Amino acid sequence: MxxxxxxxxxxxxxxxxxGGFREAQVAAVAAEAGVSTGLIYRYFPSKTELFVEVLTVAIDAEIVILRGAAAAHTDARDQLGAAIEAFVRRALAGPALAYAFIAEPVDPEVDAERIRGRRRFGEVFRDILLAGxxxxxxxxxxxxxxxxxIVGAFTEALVGPVAPILREKTAGPAQLVESIREVCLRAAGSVG
Amino acid sequence: MxxxxxxxxxxxxxxxxxGGFREAQVAAVAAEAGVSTGLIYRYFPSKTELFVEVLTVAIDAEIVILRGAAAAHTDARDQLGAAIEAFVRRALAGPALAYAFIAEPVDPEVDAERIRGRRRFGEVFRDILLAGxxxxxxxxxxxxxxxxxIVGAFTEALVGPVAPILREKTAGPAQLVESIREVCLRAAGSVG
Amino acid sequence: MxxxxxxxxxxxxxxxxxGGFREAQVAAVAAEAGVSTGLIYRYFPSKTELFVEVLTVAIDAEIVILRGAAAAHTDARDQLGAAIEAFVRRALAGPALAYAFIAEPVDPEVDAERIRGRRRFGEVFRDILLAGxxxxxxxxxxxxxxxxxIVGAFTEALVGPVAPILREKTAGPAQLVESIREVCLRAAGSVG
Amino acid sequence: MxxxxxxxxxxxxxxxxxGGFREAQVAAVAAEAGVSTGLIYRYFPSKTELFVEVLTVAIDAEIVILRGAAAAHTDARDQLGAAIEAFVRRALAGPALAYAFIAEPVDPEVDAERIRGRRRFGEVFRDILLAGxxxxxxxxxxxxxxxxxIVGAFTEALVGPVAPILREKTAGPAQLVESIREVCLRAAGSVG
DNA sequence: TATGAATGAGTGTTCATTCAT
DNA sequence: CATGAATGAACACTCATTCAT
Structure with a gap:
């Protein structure tokens, strides 16, 4: 199946x-999925390949959402703001994606995919910036x-070490989303 | 001794x-230091404690340098620019510090120290910003x-996945330092 | 069916x-046969039993051929020479049978069958020798x-480690067949 | 140590x-040696390397003995006979060496060493034959x-499947040694 | 009869940590 | 103080065998 x-x-x-890659052993994944360890190897040639796919799938989905959010606007400034907001809102909703972006994966191949992911995020913003x-x-x-x-900025603000404090301090998620959006827009040189 | x-x-x-935390086994550290593995445990109760100290020492040194660079100026804008430039220049000089900041340490305790380090970096900039x-x-x-x-921004630009490309593309380190400084200053709202 | x-x-x-027993996993056999792995267990209670049969069938066929080759002659010397030649020629034609005879089967039960096979080969020659x-x-x-x-001699010369070199060195298969035949005949004490 | x-x-x-290579797992070797599994990897980079050494050492020792036995004689016939006798006597003394020569090792690299060993045995006899x-x-x-x-012959007679029967049948080891020696001498064309 | 997805015990290997010297 | 040999738990991966469909 x-x-x-x-x-x-x-x-x-x-x-x-x-728990990060550290706690994601093959046996643990199998247990979490409710299958045997052997079954994992029916679908993935190695642990590495599995986690490359995990990252790829997660990043692909986010990229689509980012581009979609931007496409709803015509002004570059609005596109940038919408993309950032979309990303930030989703990240605040759960830790699912967050960890993968600052994590140093155990395996160089997985790390390569993580790097590719960040680059692709950057490309979304670069395209918007160039047009603007x-x-x-x-x-x-x-x-x-x-x-x-910009990628570094909201990554840090969201999933970096400062995030928990920021979340507590700022008056609710909406406030934090807005703050990050403004910083990034200023960074791009958009006069608010 | x-x-x-x-x-x-x-x-x-x-x-x-x-080579990252992955290649920094206790035996390798001992070999690199020219001592026995056992001796490491005379000074540190565990591998974790050793690397917590490695991070702490490295971060302390950087913080001092950052604050020193800022203290040479009076305008907040100049302070901010100097601090960023100092950090970026040092990071570009070698990979020594860089890796440790995006790496997911093997151990949660080491990770906690890394998080503390980033927070302390943030405080340097926060203080400058508040005054400004x-x-x-x-x-x-x-x-x-x-x-x-800001911390996320230059971390990403320096040691993140995009760094190698940026280094090749931009006309030398000086150019990159300047670009990053400008982005961060804009992010703070300083009109260039 | x-x-x-x-x-x-x-x-x-x-x-x-x-590829030897090592590469003959049940799944690989199923794939090669174009059936499912499950079907193999409908005909054989275990992998071991399958390979015992493989050996038995192969050896049976060879024994028949050996005895047939010998039966075409009346002199013991000619019988011996013909049997050896028949075996050697067939072995040189392909690796099909050869490997199985020096291979250490994965399973003791398969090993027992291999041993039985070599014994039965020996009996063919023993019978000829006794009559002679x-x-x-x-x-x-x-x-x-x-x-x-004699069994050991041509096994070694054919499928042992020296075989590849001998094949290259001697002027064609016919030459090697003849050399082996002569050695074995001399071993039996037949004056050439 | x-x-x-x-x-x-x-x-x-x-x-x-x-028990053959099959039963010689790393854990079993460690248990038999009375050490931990980890210690094995202090001395050998892999299981393969360990068994390559086991074979090499065993074969080296035998080669020395073979050449030594032959060197005590001047006639090629006597040299050949002495070498064969030396090998056969030692092999009959214990199963230590025996298994390694017919075994198909799990690992291609170990197999390569086994092949090299048989070739080197052959060279001993080839040298004697050429001089004779x-x-x-x-x-x-x-x-x-x-x-x-010759290598194949006494390997089969000694450690091959027929060995146990031959040992039972023939009147003591001395008898078997003599029979094998005679067959091999005849194979070389020495008129007994 | 036939499938092939699913199982899980077993194997080689790594590495932080200890301790006799 | 200093050594480094020794430990052993932990992990990724394989494959013969089973069984629901």
Whole structure:
């Protein structure tokens, strides 16, 4: 059944988001998914491949959402704001995705996928920035650097070590979303 | 001899910066330091404690440098720019510190120290921001959020996945340092 | 269908001759035979039983051929020479049978069958030798020992480690067949 | 201690000779040697390397003995006879060496060493044969083929499946040694 | 009869930690 | 103080066998 494959991926994702790669042993994934360890190897050639897929799937989904949120607007500024807000809102909803982005995966191959994921996130913002710069909505700047900074910024603010404190301090999620959005928009040079 | 203790910490730091926590086994640290594995346990109760100290020492040193760089200026804008530039320049000089900040440490306790380190970095920027806001150099904003974003921003731009590409693309380190500084200053609301 | 049974045995035989017992897993046999793994267990109670049959069938066929080759002659010397030649020629034609005879089977039970096979090969030669000794074609000797030595001799020359070199060196298969035949005939005491 | 290394090799050798490679798991070797499994990896990079050494050491020792036995004589016939006798006597003394020569080791690398061993045994006999042929003690023949056959012959007679029966049947070890020696000498063309 | 998904015990290997010297 | 040999629990992965469909 292809249902088991999904169960395995989901179990792996859950374990990573809760306890990091460190606690996501094959046996634990199997237990979480309610299957035997051997079954995991029917669907994935190795633990590495499983976690590469976990990351890929998670990132793909987020990328789609980001681009979708941006596509609902025409102004680059609104696109940027919407993409950031979409990302932040989702991240605040649960720890599922968060951990994977700051984690140093045990395996270099998984790490490569994580790196690719961050790069792809950056590309979403870079595209928006480039269009905005061309339309004079943003000042001239190195869009790649700004995009990387934006990714780093909300990653840190959301899933980084400061996040728990920020969440407590700021008056509810809406407030935090708004703060992050403003910082990132300013970083892009958009005059608020 | 307390000299051995230093040699061990230095060896551990070297190994982490070169190959990450993954390749920094106790035996490897001992070999790098030129001591026996047993000796490490005379100075540190566990591998975890050793790496907590490695991080603490490294972060302490950076904090001092950051604050020192900022103290050379009076304008908040200049302080912020100097602190960022100091951090970025040092990070570009070598991988020594960089890796430790995005790495997911093997051990939760080490992770806790890493988190504390990032928070302390954030505090440096928060203090500068708060002073600047009070003096109307920066617009009203949540200084904690902005500070976290700044830490995330240059961490990503420096040691994140995009870094290698950025380094190749931008015309030399000086160019990259400048780009990052500008983004962060804009993020703080400083009109360039 | 009994056709499936044959297909399974044939597939197992092919895999063993190509890659040894090591690569002849049940799943691989099933794939090679174009059936499911489960079907194998409908015909054989265990993997062991399957490979015991593989060996038995292969050896039976060879024994028949050996005896047939010998039966075409009346002189013991010619019988011995013909039997050896028949075996050697067949072995040189393909690796099919060869591997199974020096291989240490995974399973003691399969090993027992292999041992039985070699013994039965020895008996073919022992019978020829005994008849030859009685007719004074061969000198008095321990026919069992000589027979075992003959089996060992051509097994080594054919499938042992020296085989590849011998095949390259000697001028074609015909030459090697002749050399082995001569050595074995001399071993039996037949004056060439 | 280098004593442990020897204990490990000896334990591995014992297990192989008693139960074959199949029963010589790392844990079993450790138990037999009275050490922990981890200690084995202090001396050997892998299970494979351990068993390669076990074979190499065993074969080296036998080769020295074979050549030594032959060196005590001047006639090629006597040399050949002495070498065979030496090998056979030792083999009859215990199962230690025996199993390793017919076993198909689990690992290709170990198998390669086994193959090399048999080849080196063959070379001992080939050298003796070549000298004897030159001195007209033996008739013209393919010395490589004869050497391979001799190795195969006594391997089969000694450690092959027929061995147990031969041992029971023949009147004591001395008798069997003599029979094998005679067969091999005849195979070389030496007129007894 | 036939399938092949599912099982889970077993194996080689790593590495933080200890302790006799 | 200092050594480094020794430990052993833990982990990824394999594969013969079973059984619901």
């Amino acid at each position: 292809t249902r088991n494959r999904e169960r395995i991926v989901q179990a792996a994702r859950t374990l990573v988001s809760v 710069i061309e339309r004079k909505e943003f000042p001239a700047q190195d869009a790649d650097v700004t995009a990387a900074c | 307390t000299r051995n203790r230093e040699r061990i910490v230095q060896a551990a730091r070297t190994l982490v910066s070169v 806001i009070e003096r109307k150099e920066f617009p009203a904003q949540d200084a904690d959020v902005t500070a976290a974003c | 009994t056709r499936n049974r044959e297909r399974i045995v044939q597939a197992a035989r092919t895999l063993v001759s190509v 000794i009685e007719r004074k074609e061969f000198p008095a000797q321990d026919a069992d020992v000589t027979a075992a030595c | 280098t004593r442990n290394r020897e204990r490990i090799v000896q334990a591995a050798r014992t297990l192989v000779s008693v 042929i030159e001195r007209k003690e033996f008739p013209a023949q393919d010395a490589d083929v004869t050497a391979a056959c």
